Amino acid sequence: MENKMNIQEKIKDWIEETLKIEESFVLAHPKDIKNGDYSFFASPKLANEFGRALSENKIPEIEKVEVVGSFINFYLSKKFFTESIKEILEKGEECGQTDLLEGQKIIIEHTQPNPFKEFHIGHLMNNAIGESVARIIKANGADVKTASYHGDKGLHVAKAVWAMNKGIEYEKAYAYGNKAYEEDENTKQEIIALNKTIYDGKITEIWKICNDGFNKFKNYFLTICRRLDTTFDYQFWETASGEVGKKIVLENVGKIFENGEGGAVIFKGENFEPKTHTRVFINSEGLPTYEAKEVGLAKIKKELFAYNQSITVTGNEQDSFFDVTEIAIGEVLPELKGKLKHLSHGMLRLPTGKMSSRTGDVITTESLIDQVKEKVREKIAERNLSEEEKEEILEVVAIGAIKYSILRQAIGGDIIFDFDKSISFEGDSGPYLQYACVRANSILEKADMSRLNLDMSEAVFDTWETTELEKYLYRFTEVVERAGTHSTGSINSLQAGSGQVEYAPHHIVTYLTELASIFNSFYAKEKIIDPSDGASPYKIALTQAVAYTLKSGLRLLGIKVPDKM
Known part of the structure; x- marks a missing residue:
């Protein structure tokens, strides 16, 4: 573009x-x-x-x-600012898009909840980051595909199925099975044996329990994704990646991989550059580990979508895993060397501390959204809105508040979610941006009712003094580029000669928050709709440019804008 x-x-x-x-x-x-x-x-x-x-x-x-x-x-020059506003008005809600990554094919894997585990706030954080990064890369001209990867085989499945077979309900099965696995040696051996039975794939009562769990998961996952405004081009499963990965690993024993203790197959990362550490790719039961499955997944992705880059978004507790698997994949599938990127983030925590699906101490995505909705409800209780309007606003504002809180800082650090700050209408929050956009749209509706049209004629500019708003609006395109390219320094700088990919939604968050603040100051100072003011049509044009820019930027963050607030 x-x-x-x-x-x-x-x-x-x-x-x-x-x-x-x-x-x-x-x-x-x-x-x-x-x-x-x-x-x-x-x-x-x-x-x-x-x-x-x-x-x-x-x-x-x-x-x-x-x-x-x-x-x-x-x-x-004033002419430059005039032309930049005209371009925003021409592009509308597509403003900010660039051709920076045109010709690039990029697949982004994120969210990755497993069957039998609840969709907790860790998945929510991953989803918000992955979805935004995908949208930003697409806005920079790349051909983008998104994927989620699910574990339909493995010990986590065996633990849950073991519990369900004993009458434990689906939602609590994994935590119950994991606790029993860790506390009782006999149960541990039962679950290990059950895991092998599941891998065999024979039609048994156990497989019926598995399939029942998978079907519940698929419906649950689809419901959550709709709520978060997320879609996926592909969903990958460990059954397929495990088969492909195991075959590749076994074919390369003695070349890339080595035989380890008890019949396991290992990769000695110490022998390759950059040096890492040893990991097991096929365990002593002859089953592919997560590492082998990652090898298979890389190949499956490439065959479906001939990517220039494959990005996997996970929590930073998996950094050492990807340090090794990226090197192993590059050795065994040399055509993929340098094309794999692991984008890791920190943890999302509530003031009460860390959660764990292993112990059942889980904060689900739904419970967090509902808690935020109740706090927003208190803020809009006195507003003259129907119950249907309130419910729509609550959902959109609550999810926007959470996503903003996740995306407002650089990817990598932990986040302690602040309920009160997240729903503030005063600044540095999702609702603040949504409210600024709703305000701009409301002004435009009133202007239309007053039959005042946008005016970009030269006569207006002869007497108009360029404002801070114009001086900030044109920067949106370079911020979108910055969110997809590496540079040093602050958001306000570009180093000549840079070009590595950074993936940084927080640059867009920072820009939009400042733009909203500047617009609110403009709104407080200027009477935008005034038939007696010759500059009023141009002020309306500026307001439209702000509305387009806010809407475009919020879309890149995966945040919707309600009709009213």
């Missing part, structure tokens, strides 16, 4: 060509908007010389070049 607004790259190219600079430099937005729209640092000896050369060779988009100490500041 053509990206006419990539002024950042154009300025960078202009600086390089004019000053004959070959080394990398950082082009940044000054912290104070009064100091220009872009800035870069030069040595004190060269700053004045560079500033003079750039002033004498300005590109049309630059109004002024100013040297302040060692900083060279650039002020964009």
